[in-house]
Amino acid sequence: VTNSYYISWRKTDHLVKAWITRTLSEEVLDHAVGTETSQNLWTILTKDFSQTSEAREFEMHSKMKYHLKIDTMSIAEYLNGYKLIFDQLHAYLRSKQGLLYPHQPRPCV
Known part of the structure; x- marks a missing residue:
């Protein structure tokens, strides 16, 4: 493709996708396989x-x-599996409480 805007967008999208992928645990990386864009991921x-x-x-x-x-399981397998479950539960509870975005203001108690 010779469109310079598209080429620039693809480079930026690859950077964003790489950033997201680097934040994932090994167990969650399987979800990234085969995704074409950062939005898809x-x-x-x-x-x-x-x-x-x-x-x-x-x-x-x-x-x-x-x-x-x-x-x-080995200790490493046990801890990695437990961390994956904990991360999933944590994400669920945050979304359930309306806190999907970490910079959202939290109510004072």
Whole structure:
């Protein structure tokens, strides 16, 4: 493509996608595979980690309980798996409380 605006946009989009990807844990990186644009990646991550439903909350709590019972994992596997579940639960609870964006003002208590 010879359109200079498109080429500039693609370079910027690749930088944004790389920035997002660098913030992901190894377990979550699978979600980034095959995404073409930063918007595509962001949409997939938002869909997978910001679902707000009681079923999603129950699923994550069940994963935590099951994960605690598995005794065939190494310590690193155990901690990485637990961190992934915790990150998903944290994202869910933040979105449920309307705090999806970290710079949103919080009420004083």
